[in-house]
């Protein structure tokens with residue numbers, strides 16, 4: 667009888683749900699509309715999805731466990747601009763680069779008023795890295811937003827659903843990750859077009875001189891080699907339980923720039 671009383675007294679008005687996962691304002695578990703739960707948007711997974719703080723930390727831990735034990739995958743956070751691609755407004759192309767917009771070029775894409783150059787080896791890199799990492803790309807949008815707000819650019823792992831001990835970050839600007847230095851790999855800034863070329867003002871750009879980074883021994887090819895080493899190092903243990911204490915930060919000891927990157 668006691669039990670029955672307890673059960674019947676838990677009416678929806680005394681909801682004990684933590685409202686961990688809310689979509690378009692409605693809790694996925696109890697269907698209520700929570701108002702006072704602190705949460706963070708995860709629109710990149712489902713539009714309108716928000717996770718509470720508890721849900722974020724629980725999901726990070728769970729995702730890492732599943733990822734490590736079931737798929738043998740780590741997490742890889744890749745910066746986009748100057749790491750994977752270089753983009754430039756068509757109107758900012760130099761005289762010597764205007765040939766690029768005439769005719770089809772397989773490694774160039776026009777998007778709205780911008781021209782996008784993919785870094786050599788990118789396609790192979792993504793295909794191979796995908797086998798050993800869950801991949802995230804940190805887009806320029808976040809950065810421009812930060813600039814507009816006139817705040818210093820700081821990138822965080824808040825939206826990456828994985829434990830820090832299993833996350834590798836790659837960026838051409840290592841100073842934008844002040845809180846995650848030990849997870850961080852530096853890579854040479856990929857500058858294909860002349861516009862805003864800070865280092866090589868006097869030299870012709872790759873585009874002008876019709877050259878490019880090497881496919882087989884450029885930064886992305888060398889990065890892939892290093893990432894495979896990190897992956898091997900992480901999973902090189904005899905007992906499964908050891909995986910629960912492994913930490914990429916002890917392998918990377920970042921910020922670190924791998925050879926040839």
Ligand SMILES: [Mg+2]
Nearest residue numbers: 745747748838
């Ligand atoms: Mg960048």
Ligand SMILES: [Zn+2]
Nearest residue numbers: 683685693696
């Ligand atoms: Zn709820």
